[in-house]
Amino acid sequence: MIPYGRQEISEEDIEAVVSVLRSNFLTQGSVVPSFERSVAGFCGANHAVAVNSATSALHLSCLALGVGKGDIVWTAANTFVASANCALYCGASVDFVDIDLCDLNMSIAALESKLEIARKANKLPKLVIPVHFSGFSCDMAELSRLSEKFGFRVLEDASHAIGGSYRDKLIGSCVYSDAAVFSFHPVKIITSGEGGMVLTNSKDLYGTINLLRSHGVTRSRCDDSSDCNPWEYWQEELGFNYRMTDIQAALGLSQLSRIHGFISRRRDLVARYDQLLAELPINKPSIAHLSNSAWHLYPITIDPKNTDISRSKLYEHMQNSGVGVNVHYKPVYLHPFFKRLGFSRGLCPNAEFYYENTLSLPIFSSMTYAQQDHIVDSIKAVF
Numbered sequence: 001m002i003p004y005g006r007q008e009i010s011e012e013d014i015e016a017v018v019s020v021l022r023s024n025f026l027t028q029g030s031v032v033p034s035f036e037r038s039v040a041g042f043c044g045a046n047h048a049v050a051v052n053s054a055t056s057a058l059h060l061s062c063l064a065l066g067v068g069k070g071d072i073v074w075t076a077a078n079t080f081v082a083s084a085n086c087a088l089y090c091g092a093s094v095d096f097v098d099i100d101l102c103d104l105n106m107s108i109a110a111l112e113s114k115l116e117i118a119r120k121a122n123k124l125p126k127l128v129i130p131v132h133f134s135g136f137s138c139d140m141a142e143l144s145r146l147s148e149k150f151g152f153r154v155l156e157d158a159s160h161a162i163g164g165s166y167r168d169k170l171i172g173s174c175v176y177s178d179a180a181v182f183s184f185h186p187v188k189i190i191t192s193g194e195g196g197m198v199l200t201n202s203k204d205l206y207g208t209i210n211l212l213r214s215h216g217v218t219r220s221r222c223d224d225s226s227d228c229n230p231w232e233y234w235q236e237e238l239g240f241n242y243r244m245t246d247i248q249a250a251l252g253l254s255q256l257s258r259i260h261g262f263i264s265r266r267r268d269l270v271a272r273y274d275q276l277l278a279e280l281p282i283n284k285p286s287i288a289h290l291s292n293s294a295w296h297l298y299p300i301t302i303d304p305k306n307t308d309i310s311r312s313k314l315y316e317h318m319q320n321s322g323v324g325v326n327v328h329y330k331p332v333y334l335h336p337f338f339k340r341l342g343f344s345r346g347l348c349p350n351a352e353f354y355y356e357n358t359l360s361l362p363i364f365s366s367m368t369y370a371q372q373d374h375i376v377d378s379i380k381a382v383f
């Protein structure tokens, strides 16, 4: 079975992990800070905090941005559940913005009209979480304009998007946002096994997230305290254990050194898909503004007006041909948990239409042309 995504591990990656295993520190050593500095430098952001998953990174970012009970957080309907759960962990409520069917990201027009309505009802969100779906950036300048007009903060869920860019800046530079989050799960662009990171240019956000990552505990308080014993530590806030291990960071750091190759291979595969699938009655990703996708996913859609082949028929045929196609995503609010919160069908018609008709084709840097040809032949066999 060809999976829809998978990691690419080199001998250097294995060596890097083994060398941490042979060292004195498996966690809280020097490799996590080194990974953080490298990702911050790569993206052009001032600060980075590595944690054990993007989900934890989103949670801590929401807390540091002051999200709590009584607050409202909005995210895109077409995303993984973690983009919404992070707000619920903080006691806030969530709502969803429909997508634009061209770039499959949060629609700026839908966001603006929803904001107008929310302002009249006095229910404006404190935070909006755009998701760079498939690695392609949302229109961040427009989002930033709306954040000033309506007074909300911006947290980028860039789980798909390390290595992608918006205008001439890499995603994660946080030029148009308060913070951005990456995931290092094995299907994402680079991996640390499990892992995530928050990027920010704010020293305050950095300080809070850093504190909350490890129990809200600090050792560096001696300057203003009389109980200043060398063994002392102080719990300042209610924090968590969301730390990344040095074993994971070593893998992440080693992978980061090959990110340009990973991205260019993905772009190469995308160009090849575009060309090989050109004649078929399917819609391929289209790019609306001056950005470069990291190409975490290659989602196609079947236009029910052009063909009577259904998505489920194509899905089944591909699975039977050994091709691990997948669907990204069921609109978050259609999951049973969210329905119990009161959400129902019809909230975001574009995201629902998209979900009914989409299929993500396999894409990962170690995919061979022979595998890609097999995938394309399998699709052609259906049509």
Ligand SMILES: *Cc1c(COP(=O)(O)O)cnc(C)c1O
Residues within 6 Å of the ligand: 052, 053, 054, 055, 056, 079, 080, 082, 083, 131, 157, 159, 160, 182, 183, 184, 185, 194, 195, 196
């Ligand atoms: C993968 C993913 C996450 C969660 O990442 P983890 O590192 O697995 O916690 C969050 N948001 C989106 C959009 C994702 O694709």
